[in-house]
Amino acid sequence: MYIFGAGGHGKAIIDLVVSDSEFDVDGLFDDNENGKIMGIPVGNINDHQFSKNQDFHIAIGNNQTRKDLSETFKVNYPKLIHPSSTISKYSSIGEGTVVMPQCSIKAMTAIGRHCIVNAGAIIGHDVTIGDFVHVAPNSAVAGFVNIQEGAHIGIGASVIQGVTIGKWSIIGAGAVVIRDVPEYSVVVGNPGKVIKSVMHHNTTP
Known part of the structure; x- marks a missing residue:
């Protein structure tokens, strides 16, 4: 490789x-x-x-x-999964995505292409994660959450069930997301609040 x-x-x-x-x-x-x-x-x-x-x-x-x-680069992009992670056989993971150590991915969850599910992250059941998303270490995503393309879920953040996080948004470290997040937004705090918008695709946390 x-x-x-x-x-x-x-x-x-x-x-x-x-x-x-x-x-x-x-x-x-x-x-x-x-x-x-x-x-x-x-x-x-x-x-x-x-x-x-x-x-x-x-x-x-x-x-x-x-x-x-x-x-x-149009080449082959296999997914990489650390053996210490637990992934439901009823979930799916797209090409080029990596699941780092000690993650848990529950049933009926679909993760897109070229995502990072970082160490210790918990992804609940029936979650949809778009392409190019990064779920940072020790984040917790509850069931029926929709995380759209390019979003960044900061280290230790929590997302309650049923929430949609808009594309290319940034959820700050330790934030608690209890409501939908618009596209290109930055959310911080507990409860999480939108503090500003980010430029198109400028989602470096």
Whole structure:
């Protein structure tokens, strides 16, 4: 497997692949080439010729960047799931999505493409998660929640049942979401309140 991204999330992905995956790391690429990361040389992706059958993972925390790269490089994007996570056989997970350690994903939940379900996150039953979403560590999402494309659920945030979180919104760390969140909104606090809007797709938390 080839990995794009040599930052903090990239290191976590390398660790997952090397330690607990059916894949090996065949190459590591980043725009900022910088020697080796965890013993793996970092190269420039523009210097490599890819075939559509090669396995690739976009190890970038920024949701918009993952979307851009997935649309640029038409290769194979297998999902990555840490063996310590519990995932219902009645759920589905899209291509390129990673489920990090100690996550719990309940029945009838559908997770889209190129998402990050980070360490310790709990996803309830009948949840719909769009493409390019990041659910940060120790977040809790109750049943029948709809998280739309590109949203970011901050570390330790809680989302009650039945809520819709609009696309490319940011839920702040520790926020408690008890009502629907409009698209491109930033929500903080307990109970969560919209404090501002974000520019189109500018969802770096």
